[in-house]
Amino acid sequence: MNDIKVLVADDQALLRGSFRVLIDTTPGLTTVGEAADGAEAVELARRERPDVVLMDVRMPRMDGIEATRQLIAEGSPARVLILTMFDLDDAVYSALRAGASGFLLKDVPPAELLQAIRVVASGEALLAPSVTRRLIAEFARMAEPGQAPLSGLEGVTDREREVLTLIARGLSNQEICAHLHVGNGTVKSHISHLLAKLQARDRAQLVIAAYESNLIQPRHH
Amino acid sequence: MNDIKVLVADDQALLRGSFRVLIDTTPGLTTVGEAADGAEAVELARRERPDVVLMDVRMPRMDGIEATRQLIAEGSPARVLILTMFDLDDAVYSALRAGASGFLLKDVPPAELLQAIRVVASGEALLAPSVTRRLIAEFARMAEPGQAPLSGLEGVTDREREVLTLIARGLSNQEICAHLHVGNGTVKSHISHLLAKLQARDRAQLVIAAYESNLIQPRHH
DNA sequence: AAGCACCTCGGCCCTCGGGCTGACGGACCG
DNA sequence: CGGTCCGTCAGCCCGAGGGCCGAGGTGCTT
Numbered sequence: 001m002n003d004i005k006v007l008v009a010d011d012q013a014l015l016r017g018s019f020r021v022l023i024d025t026t027p028g029l030t031t032v033g034e035a036a037d038g039a040e041a042v043e044l045a046r047r048e049r050p051d052v053v054l055m056d057v058r059m060p061r062m063d064g065i066e067a068t069r070q071l072i073a074e075g076s077p078a079r080v081l082i083l084t085m086f087d088l089d090d091a092v093y094s095a096l097r098a099g100a101s102g103f104l105l106k107d108v109p110p111a112e113l114l115q116a117i118r119v120v121a122s123g124e125a126l127l128a129p130s131v132t133r134r135l136i137a138e139f140a141r142m143a144e145p146g147q148a149p150l151s152g153l154e155g156v157t158d159r160e161r162e163v164l165t166l167i168a169r170g171l172s173n174q175e176i177c178a179h180l181h182v183g184n185g186t187v188k189s190h191i192s193h194l195l196a197k198l199q200a201r202d203r204a205q206l207v208i209a210a211y212e213s214n215l216i217q218p219r220h221h
Numbered sequence: 222m223n224d225i226k227v228l229v230a231d232d233q234a235l236l237r238g239s240f241r242v243l244i245d246t247t248p249g250l251t252t253v254g255e256a257a258d259g260a261e262a263v264e265l266a267r268r269e270r271p272d273v274v275l276m277d278v279r280m281p282r283m284d285g286i287e288a289t290r291q292l293i294a295e296g297s298p299a300r301v302l303i304l305t306m307f308d309l310d311d312a313v314y315s316a317l318r319a320g321a322s323g324f325l326l327k328d329v330p331p332a333e334l335l336q337a338i339r340v341v342a343s344g345e346a347l348l349a350p351s352v353t354r355r356l357i358a359e360f361a362r363m364a365e366p367g368q369a370p371l372s373g374l375e376g377v378t379d380r381e382r383e384v385l386t387l388i389a390r391g392l393s394n395q396e397i398c399a400h401l402h403v404g405n406g407t408v409k410s411h412i413s414h415l416l417a418k419l420q421a422r423d424r425a426q427l428v429i430a431a432y433e434s435n436l437i438q439p440r441h442h
Numbered sequence: 443a444a445g446c447a448c449c450t451c452g453g454c455c456c457t458c459g460g461g462c463t464g465a466c467g468g469a470c471c472g
Numbered sequence: 473c474g475g476t477c478c479g480t481c482a483g484c485c486c487g488a489g490g491g492c493c494g495a496g497g498t499g500c501t502t
Contacts, residue, residue, distance in 0.1 A: 096357050125354035129345035132353070136317050136346050139360055157448065170426040173489070185451040192490070202458085202489075205391040207428040211439045218432050218439070380479065394459070406481040413460070423459075423488085443502100450497075458489080466480080472473100 003030040004121045007050035007078070009041035009067065011059045015106075019054060026114055038062025042070050050078050051121045055100070057084040057091050065094045072099030079120040092131050093138070102126045153213050155197045161215065163190040167203050168210035224251040225342045228271035228299070230262035230288065231255075232280045236327075240275060247335055259283025263291050271299050272342045276321075278305040278312050286315045293320030300341040313352050314359070323347045374434050376418045382436065384411040388424050389431035 006029055008019045016034045023029045032048040035041035037059045045053055053071070055064040068080045081102040082095045092103055101120040104113065105128050119126045127135065153161065166176045176187045191203070198209045210216045227250055229240045237255045244250045253269040256262035259276075260283045266274055274292070276285040289301045302323040303316045313324055322341040325334065326349050340347045348356065374382065387397045397408045412424070419430045431437045 093360075096360055101354070101357075119350045122350075123354070124350035125357050126350050127348070127353055127357075129340045129343075129347050132348055133322070133344070133346035135356065135360060136322075136348075139317055139356060159449065167425065168429065170422070170429050172422070182449085183451055185453085186449070188490070189450075192492090195490075201391070201393070202424075204388065204424045204428050207425050207432075208389065208391050211428075211432045211437075214439070216432075218435070378478065403479085404481055406483085407479070409460070410479080410481075413462090416460075445502075446500085448498085448500105451495080453493090455491085456489105457491100458487105460487095461485085463483090465482085467478105468480100469478080470476085472475085 003028055004052060004117060005030055005032045005048065005050040006117060007031070007033045007035065007041065007045055007048060007053045009035040009038070009044075009053060009059065009064065010056040010083070011036050012056075022110055022114070023117075029114065029117060036060075038064055038067030041067045045071055045076055045078050046074075052117050053078050053080045054117070055080050055082050057082060057095070065091065065098050068095060068100050069098040079123070081116060081120050092134065096135070103131045104128050105130075153198075153209075153215065156194065160190050160194050160197075163187065164194055164206060164210055165215060167191070167194075168207045168216045170207075224249055225273060225338060226251055226253045226269065226271040227338060228252070228254045228256065228262065228266055228269060228274045230257075230259070230265075230274060230280065230285065231277040231304070232257050233277075243331055243335070244338075250335065250338060257281075259285055259288030262288045266292055266297055266299050267295075273338050274299050274301045275338070276301050276303050278303060278316070286312065286319050289316060289321050290319040300344070302337060302341050313355065317356070324352050325349050326351075374419075374436065377415065381411050381415050381418075384408065385415055385427060385431055386436060388412070388415075389428045389437045391428075 006023050008016050008023075008031060010016050010019070013036070016036075020031045020034065023031050032050050033044045035044050039062045041053060041055065041059075041064075042062070053068075055068060057064045059067075064082060068082070071078055071080060079101040080099065081104065082091075082100045083104055083106050084091060085106050095103055102116055102125055104116055104126075108116070108128070116126050156164070162180070163176060166179060171179065173184060173187050173191070177184050180187070191206075194206055195201070198206060200206050200209055211218070227244050229237050229244075229252060231237050231240070234257070237257075241252045241255065244252050253271050254265045256265050258280045262274060262276065262280075262285075263283070274289075276289060278285045280288075285303060285305075289303070292299055292301060300322040301320065302325065303312075303321045304325055304327050305312060306327050316324055323337055323346055325337055325347075329337070329349070337347050377385070383401070384397060387400060392400065394405065394408050394412070398405050401408070412427075415421070415427055416423075419427065421427045421430055432439070
């Protein structure tokens with residue numbers, strides 16, 4: 001097994017140097033370059049093919065978030081581990097959306113940093129505890145609509161809900177008949193009940209109800 | 222500073238015992254009880270007011286997720302640290318939505334478990350690296366819709382998109398006429414163009430297209 | 443036994459929606 | 473200047489969709 005190749009991107013030369021020493025004196029890890037800004041980091045990563053990029057957030061010319069976005073977008077196999085002084089909310093979220101594999105504060109003990117490098121190199125991910133807490137909170141907030149599914153679909157029977165799903169997939173009455181192996185009258189009957197129960201006027205409003213009640217969620221292909 | 226009070230909930234007595242020994246022999250940590258199932262855990266937590274609950278997922282009578290949900294729902298100050306053999310997706314997501322502060326696999330080294338207890342007791346959060354990775358991926362996926370809006374609506378003109386929005390609100394042709402101060406023929410014309418451009422058969426499928434393209438997003442009232 | 447809820451189905455009626463065609467004015471562009 | 477795109481509109485056609493009514497079968501509860 002080869003050494004894990006690490007690229008250090010930070011605008012402070014002193015900090016880059018200490019990281020480099022720390023990494024190079026550790027068995028199994030090697031630095032393959034230093035970058036003083038985001039643009040340089042992207043460029044170096046293309047050439048050196050590091051396994052892990054230690055990326056500062058605040059850097060001149062191009063910040064670490066944007067550099068991460070570019071690296072991931074161009075399909076680089078490098079894992080990005082973000083290092084920052086402060087764990088500002090938006091930086092965290094942008095970094096993770098940009099494709100970072102980790103997010104640590106710069107006050108981590110050296111041993112933890114080295115361990116973190118190994119973790120992200122292995123394809124897993126890892127966050128500072130305070131960041132984890134906020135991410136979980138955010139996740140729970142975003143996911144909570146999924147918590148109370150089918151709100152407003154109380155009176156609807158199983159069969160009717162089944163029909164509603166098919167309507168919300170865009171099927172015509174005839175197609176629904178075929179799909180459920182029932183007659184035309186049956187489908188119309190179910191739909192009539194749905195219209196009444198959901199206070200809808202036509203199937204278009206039923207589609208809306210299906211999305212708004214979480215019966216269907218957009219897949220955004 | 223008092224010891225951190227820990228409650229251990231797991232259906233395996235052997236495992237409970239070893240955790241108890243591990244915790245009680247560690248300065249700063251004390252166990253205040255053991256529960257063999259979720260219901261017992263909730264009950265004990267109410268009485269003993271632990272700082273941290275080590276909670277197994279699979280337990281008889283009531284699983285750890287549901288127990289977590291109940292504890293958090295009733296405003297318990299206890300932090301819940303989920304321990305599991307496998308990191309199944311849905312368990313992870315449900316646990317976090319239920320309010321858990323952490324999620325670790327049972328194969329963690331003892332030292333890490335002890336450290337994790339301290340972390341969650343301090344109000345922060347912490348996840349197993351593989352869990353972190355998936356949570357981040359899920360987070361990025363959920364957040365990206367705001368990233369790429371209106372995909373698939375390329376050929377559609379401004380006016381047509383306006384009509385599409387109204388259709389997706391459930392308006393009839395007549396209502397759209399009134400809303401836009403135009404004639405009936407005009408609306409039908411726009412709709413015909415929309416049907417062709419979006420390869421839809423009827424207004425119901427237009428509603429679907431509106432949701433799937435992010436023109437409309439569910440509000441889940 | 444009776445009642446209820448649900449799924450099933452048929453028939454009648456009529457409106458709304460959508461297909462098709464064609465037309466006019468304005469804006470923009472070569 | 474002519475061409476193209478867009479928004480506006482009209483007329484005709486007809487079929488899917490939906491309202492309304494009734495009815496039989498099943499399974500569960502009272």
